[in-house]
Amino acid sequence: MHPLTRQWADDLARFVADHRAARPPRAVPMVAAVSAAHEHILGDHLAGWLAHDLPAVRRQREALAAGGDVDPDPVILCMTSDWGLAATARAVAHCPPGTVLALTELEFREWSKRHPDEGHRHHVNHWSWVKLGLPPARQAEFAHLGAPADAILWLHRHGTSGAGARDGLTCGVWQWDGSAATLLTASAAESLPGA
Numbered sequence: 001m002h003p004l005t006r007q008w009a010d011d012l013a014r015f016v017a018d019h020r021a022a023r024p025p026r027a028v029p030m031v032a033a034v035s036a037a038h039e040h041i042l043g044d045h046l047a048g049w050l051a052h053d054l055p056a057v058r059r060q061r062e063a064l065a066a067g068g069d070v071d072p073d074p075v076i077l078c079m080t081s082d083w084g085l086a087a088t089a090r091a092v093a094h095c096p097p098g099t100v101l102a103l104t105e106l107e108f109r110e111w112s113k114r115h116p117d118e119g120h121r122h123h124v125n126h127w128s129w130v131k132l133g134l135p136p137a138r139q140a141e142f143a144h145l146g147a148p149a150d151a152i153l154w155l156h157r158h159g160t161s162g163a164g165a166r167d168g169l170t171c172g173v174w175q176w177d178g179s180a181a182t183l184l185t186a187s188a189a190e191s192l193p194g195a
Contacts, residue, residue: 120162
């Protein structure tokens, strides 16, 4: 990791700590089964991404660095919602210190206003969050997956930016039955704007 990247990452980590001390992530009341399923989806996804996709992301960054102005060894930012912060923090706790940070999208946006990293010179973003319960207007978009019309659907949105050819976004669709979530598809296209 280049010294400027290390400084940028260390400053971001301090900002996040200070931000949480001043404005702790909001407590979101959830039924225990919903919370457990939500954390399972996010935790399993991120553990798999760190183990299987991150090595390819790092190789892609090395290739980008050969012909550009990016650090070949960037800090990896794993962004989520307040709801997913605990699961995300547990997943990245196994990474070497200072190489992967768990933070909320709001924390990153606040940081980026003052310390932008145009062109992802110092970092790669990986985001992952679950939208619990689609409004009825959105249900029809996923009818082809075979869920009943009155099913409760969750969207697991995740993606990566700053990794060149490895950039992308995906939407998994889960069906919630009141006690467990079942994956309907790991990769769905969303056709409606503003979801």
